[in-house]
Amino acid sequence: MMEFLRMGGYGTYVWSAYGVTLVILVINIWWTYRFYRKSREALGEISENFSKRQPTIRKTS
Amino acid sequence: MNLRWFHKLASPPYFYRLASTLGPWLGSLSIALIAAGTYGGLVLAPPDYLQGDGFRMIYVHVPSAYLGMMAYVVMATAAATGFIWRIKLAHAVAVSAAPLGASFTFLGLVTGAIWGKPMWGTFWQWSDARLVFFLMLFFLYMGYLALRGVTEDRDKADRLSAVLAVVGVINIPIIHYSVEWWTTLHQGPTITRLDGPSITMDMLVPLLIMIAGFSVFFVWLLFVRLRGEILVREKKSRWAQELVQRGRV
Numbered sequence: 001m002m003e004f005l006r007m008g009g010y011g012t013y014v015w016s017a018y019g020v021t022l023v024i025l026v027i028n029i030w031w032t033y034r035f036y037r038k039s040r041e042a043l044g045e046i047s048e049n050f051s052k053r054q055p056t057i058r059k060t061s
Numbered sequence: 062m063n064l065r066w067f068h069k070l071a072s073p074p075y076f077y078r079l080a081s082t083l084g085p086w087l088g089s090l091s092i093a094l095i096a097a098g099t100y101g102g103l104v105l106a107p108p109d110y111l112q113g114d115g116f117r118m119i120y121v122h123v124p125s126a127y128l129g130m131m132a133y134v135v136m137a138t139a140a141a142t143g144f145i146w147r148i149k150l151a152h153a154v155a156v157s158a159a160p161l162g163a164s165f166t167f168l169g170l171v172t173g174a175i176w177g178k179p180m181w182g183t184f185w186q187w188s189d190a191r192l193v194f195f196l197m198l199f200f201l202y203m204g205y206l207a208l209r210g211v212t213e214d215r216d217k218a219d220r221l222s223a224v225l226a227v228v229g230v231i232n233i234p235i236i237h238y239s240v241e242w243w244t245t246l247h248q249g250p251t252i253t254r255l256d257g258p259s260i261t262m263d264m265l266v267p268l269l270i271m272i273a274g275f276s277v278f279f280v281w282l283l284f285v286r287l288r289g290e291i292l293v294r295e296k297k298s299r300w301a302q303e304l305v306q307r308g309r310v
Contacts, residue, residue: 008108010115010179017175018099021121024168025095025278028161032282032289039289043296043305 071150073291074300080284087281094274098124101267109264118176120268124275126169129198130233132162132279136205137230140223152219153294155226156209157286161279163202170199181246190239191247194232201229215294 007014069075102120109116136158143151173192174184186192205222212218240249252258258265295301 004104007117008114010113010117013115013175013179014103014117017118017121017172018103020171020175021125021168024125024164028164028278028282031160032285036285036289039292040305040308043292043301044308046296046302 071148073150073153073295073298076150077288077291077304080288084281084284087277087284091274091277091281094270094277098267098271098274101270106264106267107261112180115176115179116264118172120271122169122172122176123268124272125165125172126195127272128275128279129162129166129169129195130236131276132158132165133198133201133226133230133233135283136162137226140219140226144220144223144227149294150291152223153287153290154283155223156219157283157290159202159205159209161282161286163199163206165275165279166195166199166202170196177246186246189245189247190243191236191245194236194239198232198236201225201232205229 005011005015070079098120102117106117106120108114136155139151139154139158142148143155173195177186178184205225208225209218209222212221240247251260252265252268260268292301292305
C-alpha cells in the first residue's frame with residue numbers, strides 16, 4: 001500500500017495531478033447544475049408573475 | 062439531402078427533452094469510464110521504462126488537454142453555424158461549451174506543469190511552442206467569455222463572440238503540430254502517428270478509456286448547461302413556461 005502511494009518517488013506529483021483533476025471535474029458538475037437550477041428558478045419566477053398578471057388566461061386553459 | 066432530422070434537432074423544445082432524457086445515462090457512463098480508466102492507469106498499466114510511475118500523469122493530462130481543444134472546435138463550429146444560418150440553438154451550444162472548455166484547458170495547463178517539474182525540471186518554459194500556444198487557447202476562452210460578458214444585447218454578443226471563436230480556431234492545428242514544427246521540451250505525438258501509436262497496449266487502453274470518459278463527461282455537462290441556456294433564451298415561449306409550471310406541481 002505504501003509502495004503504491006509512493007509511486008516510485010513521484011507520489012507528490014502523481015497524486016496532486018489526480019487530485020486537481022478530481023477537484024476541477026467536481027467543480028464543473030457543481031457549477032453546471034447550479035447554472036441549470038438558477039435558469040429554471042428564474043423562469044419559475046417569470047411564469048408566476050405571468051400567471052398573476054393574466055389570471056383569466058390561466059382559468060380558461 | 063434530407064435535413065428534416067437536423068431541423069427537428071435544432072428545435073429548442075425537442076432538444077431540451079432529448080437532453081433531459083440522455084442526461085442521467087451520459088452522467089453514469091462518464092463516471093464509470095473515468096473510474097475504470099483511473100484504475101487501469103494507476104494500477105494495471107506497467108511503469109514506464111524512463112519515467113517510472115511518474116508517467117501515470119498522462120491519464121489526466123492528455124484527456125484534459127484533448128478536451129480543452131475539442132471543446133474549442135465544438136464551440137467554434139457551433140458559433141459559425143449560428144452565425145451563418147442564424148440558428149438560435151447553435152449559439153446556445155457555443156456559449157455552453159466555453160466554460161467547460163476553459164476549465165479543461167486550465168486543467169491541461171496545471172497537470173502539464175505538475176508533470177513538467179519532475180521530468181523537465183521546470184513547471185513552465187516560455188520557449189516551448191506547445192506550452193505557449195496552449196496558454197493562448199486558455200486566453201481565447203477567457204476573451205470569448207469576457208466579450209460576451211461586456212456585450213449587453215444577446216444577439217449582438219452571439220455574433221461578435223462567434224467571430225472571435227472562428228478566428229481563434231486557427232490555434233488548434235498550431236497546437237497540434239507545434240511539437241513537430243518546433244522541437245523543444247514537449248514530446249511529440251504518441252497516439253496519432255503515421256506508423257501507429259508508439260505506446261504499448263496495456264498503457265494505451267486506459268488512456269483511450271480515459272479520453273472517452275472525459276468526452277462523455279463533456280457532452281453530459283454540455284447538455285445540462287444547454288438546458289439552462291435554452292430556458293434563459295426561451296423564457297418568453299409558451300413551452301418553457303408550461304414546462305416549469307408542470308415541474309412545480
